[in-house]
Amino acid sequence: MIPPVGSILSPEFYNRPTLRVARELLGMRLVRALDGIRLAGIITETEAYVGEQDLGCHAKAGRTGRTAVMYGTAGHAYVYFTYGMHWMLNAVTEAEGFPGAVLLRAIQPLDGLEVISANRQGRDTNGPAKLTQALGIQKDSNNCNLCSSSAGLWIEMGYPIPDESVTIGPRVGLYTVPEPWKSKPWRFRVNSSLPKSWSG
DNA sequence: AGCACGATGCTCT
DNA sequence: GAGCATCGTGCTT
Numbered sequence: 001m002i003p004p005v006g007s008i009l010s011p012e013f014y015n016r017p018t019l020r021v022a023r024e025l026l027g028m029r030l031v032r033a034l035d036g037i038r039l040a041g042i043i044t045e046t047e048a049y050v051g052e053q054d055l056g057c058h059a060k061a062g063r064t065g066r067t068a069v070m071y072g073t074a075g076h077a078y079v080y081f082t083y084g085m086h087w088m089l090n091a092v093t094e095a096e097g098f099p100g101a102v103l104l105r106a107i108q109p110l111d112g113l114e115v116i117s118a119n120r121q122g123r124d125t126n127g128p129a130k131l132t133q134a135l136g137i138q139k140d141s142n143n144c145n146l147c148s149s150s151a152g153l154w155i156e157m158g159y160p161i162p163d164e165s166v167t168i169g170p171r172v173g174l175y176t177v178p179e180p181w182k183s184k185p186w187r188f189r190v191n192s193s194l195p196k197s198w199s200g
Numbered sequence: 201a202g203c204a205c206g207a208t209g210c211t212c213t
Numbered sequence: 214g215a216g217c218a219t220c221g222t223g224c225t226t
Contacts, residue, residue, distance in 0.1 A: 047218070056218070058211095066211060083219050084208025090218090103218060129219050173218050 003157045011147050014074035018093040018100040022048040023188050025091065027161040030107055032135040033152040039116055039135050041107025041125060042158055045189040047171045049090070049101050055181040056174045059099035069143045070099035077153060079132075079142040086129035087138050091146055091155065105172075106189070107131050167191045 003009070009028065014021055025043050032039040049057035049070075058067045058080070069078045070092055078090040078101050094100035106126040109116045116125065116134045125134045132138070137153065144151035167190075170183045 049218075058218080061212065064212070080218085081210055082217055084210075084217090086208095086219050088218065105218085123221090127219070171218070176216080177218090 005157050005159065007157045008147060008149065009075070009155050009157060011073065011075040014091055014093050014146075015095060016093065018048040018050045018102060019186065021091070021093045022046040022102040022186065023166070024160070025102055025104070025155070026166060026188055026190055027158045029110060029156040029158045030104060030131075030135070031111075031154050031156055032137065033149065034112075034115070034136050037112050037115055039112035040110045040156075041116070041131070041134070042110055043104055043106075043155075044108050045104075045106035045126070045187070047103040047105060047188070048186040049103060050186070051099055054184075056171060056177045056184070057099065057101075063099075067099060070101050071097060072143070075145065075147040077141050077144050077146055079137060079139060081139065087132040088128045089132050089137050089141070103128060104131060105187075107134070109134070161190050165190055
């Protein structure tokens, strides 16, 4: 059963292996209701962070004040602050008690283009911190339910991306993370070979 | 087009 | 006190 385009993804979508969720989130629509305006973008890049064994994952430190959300219910947002100025948005995955999350790294703007452009001062939205800035996502979205519109942040069914349009490679920015975790091919992105019929 | 660097503050040891 | 799941600028090819 494939849900209709525009329907909000359910907890069952997220309560699965993180790698599958990361792959299948490509093409879905990240939606933000901000001041009564709908901002949306097609998810075009993701990364998987999987469990305490994964030394690239924040949960390598176990359950802490920051990582507790990753141990919680699938389909919630894990939002954290880094580099002194940037917010990152993740979707929590896997069964409760197992820490997993998908980092949303890039979107292609779809709705609310004027606001998005203003939020980014005309620059692009291809980057994890650019994406949150474009949609006005900060600390107050941490642990909100992405399977409901009540918090003004959710993910909708879009058009799935075919395998030939997806490039898989190592995750970005894990400079001091030891192997094999540093090089795990857990990054998924939509490449330029999308068919012309594909549209949002 | 690609690399080096500084900004800036929270989290965990 | 160290280390960031980054970005934009400014400089070099």
